[in-house]
Amino acid sequence: MTRPYTILSCAMSVDGRIDDAGPDRLRLSNEADFDEVDELRAGCDAILVGAETIRRDDPRLLVRSAARREARLAAGRSASLTRVVLSGTGDLAPTARVFGGDAATLFYVGACGYPAAARRFADACRVEVVPAGVEPDIRWITADLAGRGVRRLLVEGGGAVHTAFLTAGLADEIRLAVAPFFVGGAAAPTFVRPGRFPHGPDHPMRLAEARTIGGIVVLRYLLDGAAS
Numbered sequence: 001m002t003r004p005y006t007i008l009s010c011a012m013s014v015d016g017r018i019d020d021a022g023p024d025r026l027r028l029s030n031e032a033d034f035d036e037v038d039e040l041r042a043g044c045d046a047i048l049v050g051a052e053t054i055r056r057d058d059p060r061l062l063v064r065s066a067a068r069r070e071a072r073l074a075a076g077r078s079a080s081l082t083r084v085v086l087s088g089t090g091d092l093a094p095t096a097r098v099f100g101g102d103a104a105t106l107f108y109v110g111a112c113g114y115p116a117a118a119r120r121f122a123d124a125c126r127v128e129v130v131p132a133g134v135e136p137d138i139r140w141i142t143a144d145l146a147g148r149g150v151r152r153l154l155v156e157g158g159g160a161v162h163t164a165f166l167t168a169g170l171a172d173e174i175r176l177a178v179a180p181f182f183v184g185g186a187a188a189p190t191f192v193r194p195g196r197f198p199h200g201p202d203h204p205m206r207l208a209e210a211r212t213i214g215g216i217v218v219l220r221y222l223l224d225g226a227a228s
């Protein structure tokens with residue numbers, strides 16, 4: 001296996017925004033959808049986000065359900081999946097929630113930021129700071145994760161990270177939860193950024209599922225033919 005099977009998961013507005021420009025996190029989903037995403041997390045080996053997601057949302061990136069954590073333990077796995085953070089500069093605080101708790105975190109940092117990040121996290125017993133090239137190299141990182149036993153990887157953003165995986169042909173599925181409203185503002189972050197995507201009009205993705213959860217529409221796409 002050269003890389004994990006990779007699923008991109010995102011909640012967005014009808015106009016493709018994953019947040020607004022305000023200081024508080026915009027709620028784009030409902031409890032039923034959150035629970036489905038938690039189930040998806042429980043079935044994966046690792047969950048990956050970029051540094052901007054940590055700065056904006058300060059997530060823990062854990063499996064929330066006690067029953068699912070117990071099921072993972074019963075299967076000989078860790079209670080929560082391995083957390084993976086990407087950063088070019090490594091300029092994140094060790095007090096961010098993703099670096100705390102009992103779950104392990106892999107912190108992939110660009111070459112320039114690695115020395116300072118390694119010193120900053122030297123006393124963090126569950127955090128491994130990994131040098132990832134001049135800029136975090138997505139292909140190298142996914143290969144490294146595969147070498148560490150990660151078979152299923154869940155990617156939860158943000159836009160720069162989703163774009164990097166999609167333009168590199170390193171995604172196998174996309175799960176989109178679409179909220180029934182517009183955000184509008186030009187400064188609001190988007191699901192993806194401009195780029196050259198393999199799955200354009202001449203090579204569309206395959207829609208595998210479309211359904212509703214309350215007022216939310218859930219779409220699941222398969223990216224057949226993505227580069228491996």
